Amino acid sequence: MAELKKGVIVDRDATLIDVVRDEASGAISVAFHPSHLVLLPGVLEGLKLLSAAGFTLTIATNQPAPAKGQFSAQAVERTNQALIAHLAGEGVPIAALEVCMHHPEGGPGGDPALVTRCECRKPAPGLLLRAMQHAGLDPSRTWMIGDSPSDVEAARRAGIRAGLVFPLSRCELCPLKGGPPVGPDLVAARLDEMARAIIAAG
Numbered sequence: 038m039a040e041l042k043k044g045v046i047v048d049r050d051a052t053l054i055d056v057v058r059d060e061a062s063g064a065i066s067v068a069f070h071p072s073h074l075v076l077l078p079g080v081l082e083g084l085k086l087l088s089a090a091g092f093t094l095t096i097a098t099n100q101p102a103p104a105k106g107q108f109s110a111q112a113v114e115r116t117n118q119a120l121i122a123h124l125a126g127e128g129v130p131i132a133a134l135e136v137c138m139h140h141p142e143g144g145p146g147g148d149p150a151l152v153t154r155c156e157c158r159k160p161a162p163g164l165l166l167r168a169m170q171h172a173g174l175d176p177s178r179t180w181m182i183g184d185s186p187s188d189v190e191a192a193r194r195a196g197i198r199a200g201l202v203f204p205l206s207r208c209e210l211c212p213l214k215g216g217p218p219v220g221p222d223l224v225a226a227r228l229d230e231m232a233r234a235i236i237a238a239g
Contacts, residue, residue: 041175042093044132045235046168046192048159048183049098052202052228053080054120067100069108071119079227084129086232095133095172096120097164097181097191103138106146110138132172135164159183160190165197180235182228189221198222198238200231 047053050067055075057066068074088094098117103110113136121131137159143152157163165181168174181192182200192199201221223238225231 039173041178042173043091043178044093044095044169044172044174044180045087046095046097046165046174046179046181046197047084047228048181048185048188049096049117049120051077051184052182052188053077053096066107067102068116069102069112071116074116074120074123076123077228079229081127081129083228083230083232084124085127086229086236088129090232090236092180092235093132093172093174094129095135095168095174096131097135097159097168099137099159099164099187101138101140101151101158104140104147104151105144106148107144110148110151113138133168135167135171137164160187160194162191162195165191165195169195169197180222182231182235193220200225200235202226202228202231 050056054068055077057068057073084094100113102108117134121134124131137157138151139153139155139158141154169176169179176196179197180200181188181197182202184203189199189201199221200223202225204226223234225234
């Protein structure tokens, strides 16, 4: 049996890539096309630091838009594959990408097959457990990095450590908006800063 590896599971939106802003309406959404992909500052450096330090990298992301009728499952898959390909082209391999397209209520025009209360949608631990299983990660040496309390809670429920990344200047993304965060192990403003802190923590 192969030895389990140390790893990092990273959230996608507002952790790895920027949100999408419609200048005309001011609406904010997640990326749903490869052309929307914009890596946040410090992301490439942070991922490269973690990879060089021996961490296996995975991604876990909630994408409820198909259940809500906002855009298709194919759009989610196409965007995720483009992200993996882009990171690979930058020398950053992603061992697994786990996505939850479920939503408990759904929305007009949504896929009814995806409207359900599942065990994978963060803050449930299912996505993280799947990422660890598929990538062969050791929970005692694995971190979750995200931008919201639900990422931290998912990490706690999966039995791994958690790092919270968010720029305090971005009020619309601030996880403190709905109350204090769920006790992360580390907090940083950017992913490269978080990577250095994780490596230092051992």
